[in-house]
Every structure is written in C-alpha cells, then in structure tokens.
Amino acid sequence: MGQIRQMLDRQQGRVSFHMPGHKGGYPFGGAFDVTELPGTDDLHEPAGPYLHLQQKAAHLCGAACSFLLVGGSTLGVEAMLLSVLKPGEAVILPRNAHVSAWSACVLGGFRPLSVYPRYEADGPEGYAEEDFMRALEEHPEARALLVTRPDMYGRCLPLDRIARRCREKKVRLLVDEAHGAHLPFLKGMDGAPASAGALGADMWCQSLHKTLPALTQTALLHLRDEALFPRAKAALRLLETSSPSSLLLLSAESALEEMEARGAERLALLRARIDAFAEALDLRFARCIFPGMDPLRLTIDVRNAGLSGYEASARLAEKGVDMEMADEKRIVGIPSIENGEEDFRRLAEALESLPGGSAPKETERIQAYGEPCMDLREAFFSEKKxxxxxxAAGQICGAAFGLYPPGTPLAAPGERITKELAARMQRAMEQGCGAFGTNGKGEVSCVIPR
Ligand SMILES: Cc1ncc(COP(=O)(O)O)c(C=O)c1O
Structure with a gap:
C-alpha cells in the first residue's frame, strides 16, 4: 500500500474542526479528502508521503526532480514558462499550443514567437523538426522553446536535434507532454516514442489524468536539472491552490504504483486491443497512422460516413460513446488501460451505425489563426466588449478563444480576428464542437479601440 494511502488511513476516526467542510462525510471518497494536519503532508512543503511520491515520479520518468500537480498540465505549462522566462523575454511557441501557454505569456509578460503549423496532404495541421530548428535560427532573442509532444493525434516530433540546438543556444526546451504520461512506461515497446525526459528537455509536464487511471486535474511537472527547482517551486506557489486535495494526490499515487507494477504489461495488452479493433474496423473508415506516432492513440478518418468528424462524434455520443476530440475529417480517442474489450465493441458498433456517404467539402487547410497586431498583454488588460x-472579423481579440478540445486559441489576445477564423469556429460549433472563450451567446471578447 502506498505511503499516501497509509497516511490517509491514519486520519480516519478523528474529530475535525478543520477544513474541509464536508468533515469526511462526502460520499464520494470524502474520507480521503483531508487537509494539512499534524499527521499529513503538505504539497507545497512536502516532507513525507507527497515528497516520496514526487521522488518516485522523478525516478520513473527520468527527471532530476518532479512536482505533483493538482491543476493539470494547464498549471504545468504555465509554471514551466514562469520558471525560465523573465518579463519581456521571448518564447518560441507552436501557434497551436494549448491556451495555457498563452495564459502564461499574459501572466509573465512574455513575448510569444509563433511557429505556424503546416498543412500536408492527408494529415491534420502539424509540425516537422525543421520548423523549430528554423525558428531557433530566426529568433536568436528567444530564451525558451515550447513543443507539444505528443500532439492530440499522438504525433511525436523527433526532439534530439532540437534539444541539442537549444542547449547550444542556451534556450530552455520545454515540452508539453500532457498527452504522454504513459510514454515512460512504453519503454521497449516496438516503435513507441520516448518521453521528453529521455530526449533532452529541460522541463516537461504530463497530465496523469489523460492517459493513466488517475483523477482529473492530476499531473506531473518534471525538471532535468535541480537548478530550476527554486523558480519552479515559486511558480507553483504563485499559481496553484493552497489547499490541494489529498484525494487527488492519492489517485496519483495509485496510478503511478499501478504503472510501476503492471504498466508495461497492461499497455502491451491495450496496444493489442487497439490493433485488433483497427484491423476489424468497418471498411468505410480508416485508422490514421502518422510517422513517430504514439501507438496507443486512436484516430479514425470518418469522411466516408459523409460527415465531418464533429458530426460523427456527436452521433457516437448519442449512442453513449464519447470521443476525446474531432476535427473536420477525424475522430480521436484516448484509449487507456481501463478500456476493456466491451468498450471497443461498443465503439465498433457505434461506428457501424453511422451512415454511408461521400466526403464533405474539405476546408481544414485554410490557415485560420488570428493575425498578431497588438501586444498580447496590452490587449488582455484593455477595455473589452x-x-x-x-x-467579429477585423476586431482585435481581447481574451483567447477557440475550439475545445483541443483548447488551442484560434485567436489569442492582440490578434486580429480574420473572416476565415470566425467561419471555421462557427462551422465547427454548429457541427457540435465545444468552444472556450465565448460568453455562451456566441460572442467573443474584443478590444475597444482607444
Ligand atoms: C496539449 C495540451 N496541453 C495541455 C493541456 C492541459 O491539460 P490539463 O487538462 O491537464 O490541464 C491540454 C488539455 O487538453 C492539452 O491538450
């Protein structure tokens, strides 16, 4: 039994005039949701079971030290940028980085230098190694580079050369590995990509809750070098709740213990399940395989249903099958070791129930991001409407908005909203995709010109 579990067991039966207000009576795990007490550990100053789990996480993931997070990779990405940059410094960002990277730029006053994705023949928008190598040459002023790896489709950019060049140029390499908490446990699996820690990243963060059996919000932040520890700790103090839930931390412990004990074996079984599912896939559909891809990501091209991915995903949801994400052509699932045969059977059945048809008109290759025209921070803090x-075309974005998932801003603060961007977002929302940054009435926040 893990140390956090033992610590929480020792708290049972006490009388609490302390937080939390549910006093252990909350029916869904409340007994394990305790706060900082004489007999428990404190995530912000860990000295007992939380510290032990952080050390275990660092050992399992190849880091010098690690932090447990209860604010997801959102917190991890923000903390990484705040750990390595000073106000006014520049960071190279994939333009389709998660909104947390843009939030960090607002918080810290960092200057984002966007690398725009490519649109290749039959893949979703993405990047090649050269894109970041070139950005490093073009922007000698950059102090950090963020890479999202794996991306939503499981694509893992080769990192070795980028990491070497970053070191030569004294640029910190940060990796948003939100979708790759399982990568350290794929070691030895044929064709499986390595985690950023093995490839030279300075800092990387992983959402435990996305691909491992852990509660939502649990994540890890890893450091290659202990020298970054004080800044990272200060950044987390700045951004993270002062009352982290021990229930969440218990679930992080249970997930990491399970992965340590049986991770490789259970991930191999999952891969076999996914491969068998893909082989038996209805002939109208195709599993998408990309170079350097995480073998455990499941992306399916659904165009032959005569539907966009958004529409197909909405129909699957009506059948009780929820996918993680969709785009104009595809649906994306995040299978985990907790998905059994029955789940794959229900997914197959739901897919079979989709209609047949000819592929809808292709529009996804239109470059649909805002055009930078104003300082990001100035836009965020200006008067807005x-x-x-x-x-909204022609207006300047005041607060990031976009489709959710994937949580990439189509417009970031300070970018001019284009006709194409507004149309892309509108179309996706009409087809059932979620959004962030709107007010629920289809309106977005724009800067009032002075
Ligand atoms: C690439 C990427 N980075 C970061 C995040 C944020 O992760 P979390 O949900 O753990 O806060 C997400 C969430 O969807 C993501 O897709």
Whole structure:
C-alpha cells in the first residue's frame, strides 16, 4: 500500500474542526479528502508521503526532480514558462499550443514567437523538426522553446536535434507532454516514442489524468536539472491552490504504483486491443497512422460516413460513446488501460451505425489563426466588449478563444480576428464542437479601440 494511502488511513476516526467542510462525510471518497494536519503532508512543503511520491515520479520518468500537480498540465505549462522566462523575454511557441501557454505569456509578460503549423496532404495541421530548428535560427532573442509532444493525434516530433540546438543556444526546451504520461512506461515497446525526459528537455509536464487511471486535474511537472527547482517551486506557489486535495494526490499515487507494477504489461495488452479493433474496423473508415506516432492513440478518418468528424462524434455520443476530440475529417480517442474489450465493441458498433456517404467539402487547410497586431498583454488588460463571432472579423481579440478540445486559441489576445477564423469556429460549433472563450451567446471578447 502506498505511503499516501497509509497516511490517509491514519486520519480516519478523528474529530475535525478543520477544513474541509464536508468533515469526511462526502460520499464520494470524502474520507480521503483531508487537509494539512499534524499527521499529513503538505504539497507545497512536502516532507513525507507527497515528497516520496514526487521522488518516485522523478525516478520513473527520468527527471532530476518532479512536482505533483493538482491543476493539470494547464498549471504545468504555465509554471514551466514562469520558471525560465523573465518579463519581456521571448518564447518560441507552436501557434497551436494549448491556451495555457498563452495564459502564461499574459501572466509573465512574455513575448510569444509563433511557429505556424503546416498543412500536408492527408494529415491534420502539424509540425516537422525543421520548423523549430528554423525558428531557433530566426529568433536568436528567444530564451525558451515550447513543443507539444505528443500532439492530440499522438504525433511525436523527433526532439534530439532540437534539444541539442537549444542547449547550444542556451534556450530552455520545454515540452508539453500532457498527452504522454504513459510514454515512460512504453519503454521497449516496438516503435513507441520516448518521453521528453529521455530526449533532452529541460522541463516537461504530463497530465496523469489523460492517459493513466488517475483523477482529473492530476499531473506531473518534471525538471532535468535541480537548478530550476527554486523558480519552479515559486511558480507553483504563485499559481496553484493552497489547499490541494489529498484525494487527488492519492489517485496519483495509485496510478503511478499501478504503472510501476503492471504498466508495461497492461499497455502491451491495450496496444493489442487497439490493433485488433483497427484491423476489424468497418471498411468505410480508416485508422490514421502518422510517422513517430504514439501507438496507443486512436484516430479514425470518418469522411466516408459523409460527415465531418464533429458530426460523427456527436452521433457516437448519442449512442453513449464519447470521443476525446474531432476535427473536420477525424475522430480521436484516448484509449487507456481501463478500456476493456466491451468498450471497443461498443465503439465498433457505434461506428457501424453511422451512415454511408461521400466526403464533405474539405476546408481544414485554410490557415485560420488570428493575425498578431497588438501586444498580447496590452490587449488582455484593455477595455473589452463582447462581439458576435459572426461579425467579429477585423476586431482585435481581447481574451483567447477557440475550439475545445483541443483548447488551442484560434485567436489569442492582440490578434486580429480574420473572416476565415470566425467561419471555421462557427462551422465547427454548429457541427457540435465545444468552444472556450465565448460568453455562451456566441460572442467573443474584443478590444475597444482607444
Ligand atoms: C496539449 C495540451 N496541453 C495541455 C493541456 C492541459 O491539460 P490539463 O487538462 O491537464 O490541464 C491540454 C488539455 O487538453 C492539452 O491538450
């Protein structure tokens, strides 16, 4: 039994005039949701079971030291940028980085230098190694480079050369590995990509809750070098709740213990399940395989249903099968070791129930991001108004908005909203995709010109 579990067991039967207000009576795990007490550990100053689990996480993931997070990779990405940059410094960002990277730029006053994705023949927008190598040459002023790896489709960019060049140029390499908490446990699996820690990243973060059996919000932040520890700790103090839930931390412990004990074996079984599922896939559909891909990501091209991915995903949801993400052509699932045969059977059945048809008109290759025209921070802190998305072309974005998932801002603060961007977002929302940054009435936040 893990140390956190033992610590929490020792707290049972006490009388609490302390937080939390549910006093252990909350029916869904409340007994394990205790706060900082004389007999428990404190995540911000860990000295007992939390420290032990952080050390275990560092050992398992190849880090010099690690932090347990209860604010997801959102917190991890923000903390990474705040750990290595000073106000006014520049960071090279994939333009489709998660919104947390843009939030960190607002918080810290960092200057984002966007690398725009490519649109290749039959893949979703993405990047090649050269894109970041070139950005490093073009921007000698950059102090950090963020890479999202794996991306939503499981694509893992080769990192070795990028990491070497970053070291030569004294640029910190940060990796958003939100979708790759399982990568350290794929070691030895044929064709499986390595985790960023083995490839020279300075800092990387992983959402435990995305691909491992852990509660939502649990994540890890890893450091290659202990020298970064004080800044990372200060950044977490700045951003993270002062009352982290021990229930969440218990679930992180249970997930890491399971992965340590049986991870490799259970991931191999999962891979076999996914491969068998893909082989038996209805002939109208195709599993998408990309170079350097995480073998445990499941992306399916659904165009032959005559539907966009958003529409197909909405129909699967009506059948009780929820996918993680969709785009104009595909649906994306995040299978985990907790998905059994029955889940794959229900997914196959739901897919079979989709209609047949000819592929909808292709529009995804239109470059649909805002155009930078104002300082990001100035835009965020300026007076703003809500503007209907339909009429927002030409306005300057005041607060990031986009589709959710994947949580990439189509417009970041300080970018001019284009007609294409507004149309892409509108279309996806009409087809059932979620959004962030709107006010629920289809309006987005725009800067009021002075
Ligand atoms: C690439 C990427 N980075 C970061 C995040 C944030 O992760 P979390 O949900 O753990 O806060 C997400 C979430 O969807 C993501 O897709």
């Amino acid at each position: 809500w503007v209907p998305l339909k009429g």
